[in-house]
Amino acid sequence: MEILGRERRRRWADAEKLEILAAVGLNGETLARVARRYDVSRSQIYNWRRQFKKRGLLPTPVGPTFLPFDIGAPMLNAAPALEERMVSPAMVELCLTQGRRLRFDSGIEGATLTRLIRSVEAA
Template identity: 45%
Template sequence: MRQITVMSGPERRRRWTDEERLRILAEAGAPGACVADVARRHDISTARIYTWRNKLRPQIAGPQFAEAVVDVGGVEHSASERSPAIVVEVDNKVRMTIFPTAPAALVAATLKALR
């Protein structure tokens, strides 16, 4: 049996605090959680959850990316080895930069994957 909330008076919309929104978003973003199930539990639409997520995105702790650094064991490279030898661009969507020090097998496999 579903619960029905009767709104009386001039106020017909529910008001959610940022803390309540963040709590619901955390519940919906948990591993294995289904947004539709969370929305049903809180009697809101799934679109409301996605709207809140977009508006409150800066406040939600999500995955962050770190800069990748490759340590080549202290080997010094000349300036020509650090500048790209070939730049491959496909339909202005994918761009691949090939450096002279790149292994041929890796370049061939990457170019094959781009086909």
């Protein structure tokens, strides 16, 4: 890190930015705690993440991606389920935001399911 001029503006090297980005989520670290530890704003970390993602330099997570869900949450604006429709025991139905639903075989690969969920959520 380099401090320049009277305003003491910091210049971060790409390696330092990537180190800070990698610290988020590591061992349960939140973005706010990482921002405080490195004395940067949360918005700055979001900006760096967006910039690295746009340049294709943000490393993709190696392990599975877990998405939050609530089993007992009421579905707002969702069509009622058809009681008479038979669903195979190997089929899984995932309710996403805005009432969207995905039905897929329980044997689907994790990477394929992650790409599918991201595509549907981005649409």
